[in-house]
Amino acid sequence: MENLSFLIDGLLLGFVYGVAAMGLTLIWGVMNVINLAHGPIIALGSFGVYLLFSRLGMNPYLALIFTGAAGLLLGIVIYWIAINRVIEAPHLSSLLATFSVNMVIIGLGTAAFSTTPRNIDYSLGSLTFNTITIPISRIIAAVASIIFTAVLYLFLYRTTLGKYVRAVANNRAAAELMGIPSRRILALSFGLGSTLAALAGGLIATIFPFTILSGGVYELKSFVIGVLGGLGNPLGALIGGLALGLLEGIIPAFLPVTWVPVLEFALFVLILLFRPTGLFGVKK
Amino acid sequence: MAILEVNELDSGYGEVQVLWQTTLKLEEGQLTSLVGGNGVGKTTLLHTVMGLTRAWRGSIRFEGREIIHLAPHIKADMGLVLVPEGRQLFTDMSVAENLEMGASPRRAKPYYERNLKRVYEMFPRLYERREQRAGTLSGGEQQMLAVGRGIMAEPKILMIDELSLGLAPVLMLQLFETLRQLKTLGITLLLVEQNVQMALAISDYTYVISEGRIKLQGPSWEVAKNPHVQTAYLGLS
Numbered sequence: 001m002e003n004l005s006f007l008i009d010g011l012l013l014g015f016v017y018g019v020a021a022m023g024l025t026l027i028w029g030v031m032n033v034i035n036l037a038h039g040p041i042i043a044l045g046s047f048g049v050y051l052l053f054s055r056l057g058m059n060p061y062l063a064l065i066f067t068g069a070a071g072l073l074l075g076i077v078i079y080w081i082a083i084n085r086v087i088e089a090p091h092l093s094s095l096l097a098t099f100s101v102n103m104v105i106i107g108l109g110t111a112a113f114s115t116t117p118r119n120i121d122y123s124l125g126s127l128t129f130n131t132i133t134i135p136i137s138r139i140i141a142a143v144a145s146i147i148f149t150a151v152l153y154l155f156l157y158r159t160t161l162g163k164y165v166r167a168v169a170n171n172r173a174a175a176e177l178m179g180i181p182s183r184r185i186l187a188l189s190f191g192l193g194s195t196l197a198a199l200a201g202g203l204i205a206t207i208f209p210f211t212i213l214s215g216g217v218y219e220l221k222s223f224v225i226g227v228l229g230g231l232g233n234p235l236g237a238l239i240g241g242l243a244l245g246l247l248e249g250i251i252p253a254f255l256p257v258t259w260v261p262v263l264e265f266a267l268f269v270l271i272l273l274f275r276p277t278g279l280f281g282v283k284k
Numbered sequence: 285m286a287i288l289e290v291n292e293l294d295s296g297y298g299e300v301q302v303l304w305q306t307t308l309k310l311e312e313g314q315l316t317s318l319v320g321g322n323g324v325g326k327t328t329l330l331h332t333v334m335g336l337t338r339a340w341r342g343s344i345r346f347e348g349r350e351i352i353h354l355a356p357h358i359k360a361d362m363g364l365v366l367v368p369e370g371r372q373l374f375t376d377m378s379v380a381e382n383l384e385m386g387a388s389p390r391r392a393k394p395y396y397e398r399n400l401k402r403v404y405e406m407f408p409r410l411y412e413r414r415e416q417r418a419g420t421l422s423g424g425e426q427q428m429l430a431v432g433r434g435i436m437a438e439p440k441i442l443m444i445d446e447l448s449l450g451l452a453p454v455l456m457l458q459l460f461e462t463l464r465q466l467k468t469l470g471i472t473l474l475l476v477e478q479n480v481q482m483a484l485a486i487s488d489y490t491y492v493i494s495e496g497r498i499k500l501q502g503p504s505w506e507v508a509k510n511p512h513v514q515t516a517y518l519g520l521s
Contacts, residue, residue: 160384167374167385173336174372178437179360179389 005132007249012138014245015145016203018238020218021225022152023196029232030169030189032091033083036098039219040105041194045071045201046210047109050118060122061140064202068195075194079187087186109212119209141203148199149238152192156234165189169232220261224268230278239280287312287472288333288364288441293342295332301340302328304496310441315463315473317487317504319480319517325496326476327369330445334359334366346441361389363440369449371430375419379410382418382429386436395438403432406462424455431462442466443474448482460486480517484508492517 020042027035048067052058058066082101086093124136155162167175168185176182200218204210225244229236244264251260271278288310296302302325310316320326331337333344335356344352346364354362374382383403387396404411407428413421418429427447434442447463448456460482467473477483483504484490490507492500500507507513514520 163377163381163385164388166377166381170374170376171372173356174368174374175385176356177334177336177360177366177368177372178385178433179357179392180385181355181357 003253005134006252007246008132008134009138010245010247010249011242012134012142012245013207013248014242015142015238016200016207016241017218017221017225017244018241019145019148019196019203020200021222021229021237021241022149022234023193023200024219024222025226025229025231025237026152026196026234027190027193028226029234030165031083031087031186033087033094033098033190034091035190035193036095036219037078037101037105038098038193038197038222039215039217040102040109040212041071041074041197041215042201042204042218043109043210043212043215044074044105045198046205046214047113047118047201047212048198049202049205050120050210053120053122060120060202060206061144064144064199067202068199071195071198072191074198075191076187078194079190083190084183084187087183106212113212115211115213117209117211118205120205122206135207137206141207144199144203145238148196149234152196152234155192161188165192221264224264226278227268227271227276228279230280233278233280236278236280240278243279285312286310287347288474289343289345290329290333291343291345293329293332293344294340295328295337295342296340297328297337302496303332305342306493306496306498308491308498308501310472310474311489312472313467313470314488315467315475315486316489316491317475317477317483318491318493319477319483320493321517322478324493326493327445328496329493330366330368330443330474330476333443334364360437361391363389363391363438365389365434365437365439365442367430367434367442367444367447369445371426373418373426373429373433375417377418378415379418379421379429380414382433383410383436386433387438389437392436392438396436399436399438403435406435406465407432424451427451427455427459431459435466439471441472441474443476445476446478447475448477448479456482480513484513484518 024035024038027033045067048070049060049063052063052066053060078101082097083094086097126133126135156166164180164185167180168182172182221244225237225240228243229240248260251263286309290306290308293303293306294301306329318326328337332339335354339352343350351359374385383400409425410428410432447459463473463486475483475487484507487504490504491498492513500510
């Protein structure tokens with residue numbers, strides 16, 4: 001029965017992984033940029049919620065909304081400063097550009113916050129069914145993740161601006177010919193990807209302790225999930241996140257927990273070898 | 285009055301010059317055609333006019349205003365619209381969404397309902413398939429959608445690159461008929477074609493381009509009588 005608890009824990013956390021991966025995969029899908037600054041933005045999301053909670057006494061879930069908005073602005077600023085100038089260049093250039101942003105955020109973050117772990121001292125308790133105990137913060141994180149996914153889908157499929165994002169992702173030159181200012185749409189997309197990263201980071205902060213460096217782990221998980229679900233496919237990212245969360249819930253029942261990343265990356269390599277479009281990926 | 289004036293335009297890719305002092309005018313409300321063989325610079329000219337390819341020298345004036353350095357989306361906003369070669373549809377989006385994206389220019393928004401009705405009347409097939417993904421349409425339907433998307437943009441000038449390429453003759457005739465309708469709506473048209481015979485038959489004025497230079501121009505009926513055109517493009521001797 002204890003194993004079942006782990007499983008549920010893993011599954012609920014998987015939703016949050018899914019949101020983080022969705023941010024990464026959205027940016028890749030729209031502009032073919034691999035965002036190596038994804039992890040630090042996740043960590044900044046954690047700090048956003050933490051600071052609003054600890055300094056201003058704001059409810060962490062209210063703080064999440066402000067943090068997400070800040071993530072949007074940050075992403076748009078990063079796009080115009082670092083990405084726009086290399087958007088036409090080969091992939092290596094944008095990879096280096098986002099890596100530089102990664103270094104800048106980690107450098108400034110380490111100076112400002114040090115690398116002492118922080119945590120949000122805000123407990124909602126747990127729900128207990130027989131022998132299964134589920135922390136309420138995880139349930140809220142999962143529900144919030146589902147809401148973010150739904151909002152993203154409504155935006156992409158039901159609003160004109162969201163359709164512009166899909167049009168630019170699909171065929172940027174044609175979008176430009178139809179009067180869509182494609183670079184502004186790319187900036188918006190980078191902002192949305194960063195929002196999702198910041199939201200995931202904020203949710204993680206309500207569950208685990210974190211430092212400015214801890215985003216890296218979630219960035220790597222996002223890569224695994226992105227490949228699992230098919231890069232450029234947001235819903236695939238959510239399902240991939242659940243799969244990874246489940247895996248993390250199951251593995252400790254059989255092996256020491258230190259094996260989790262090993263198996264995750266073995267999975268990553270296997271998918272790249274045998275199904276590079278992802279388990280739910282669309283063939284292009 | 286000329287609505288578009290391209291003057292001594294040079295352009296190309298990297299080190300390779302493709303267009304050499306190209307000069308061309310579109311008269312308002314007329315159907316102009318630009319004909320020539322493969323790889324002589326027709327598409328490059330359209331891309332340079334739209335700003336997808338950077339111009340090296342020369343000028344491009346639209347309604348008297350210099351537009352050579354403007355981004356493609358700004359030109360589309362002004363009413364200069366290209367239906368690109370190879371359709372370039374949003375293949376992952378539905379037919380209806382493709383048409384909706386066509387109406388992105390600000391000037392197109394007030395005419396959205398009217399233009400949508402117009403497109404669906406011109407191409408009933410698109411109405412039947414409006415929920416279908418554009419990538420799953422047949423070649424002919426994709427070309428209809430590409431033209432329809434251009435109409436949605438409420439163009440002052442509609443430039444169409446290779447309208448007839450790869451289409452069955454019946455479909456080709458239907459699309460050429462559409463051009464006549466668009467002309468009666470007052471849209472200035474530039475048709476770029478490899479099918480010289482059709483282009484000469486339907487257009488008012490024709491430019492013949494070869495090796496990146498305009499070789500010949502005149503009213504289409506006059507160009508059609510030109511002995512060089514007859515041997516080189518129409519297969520007559």
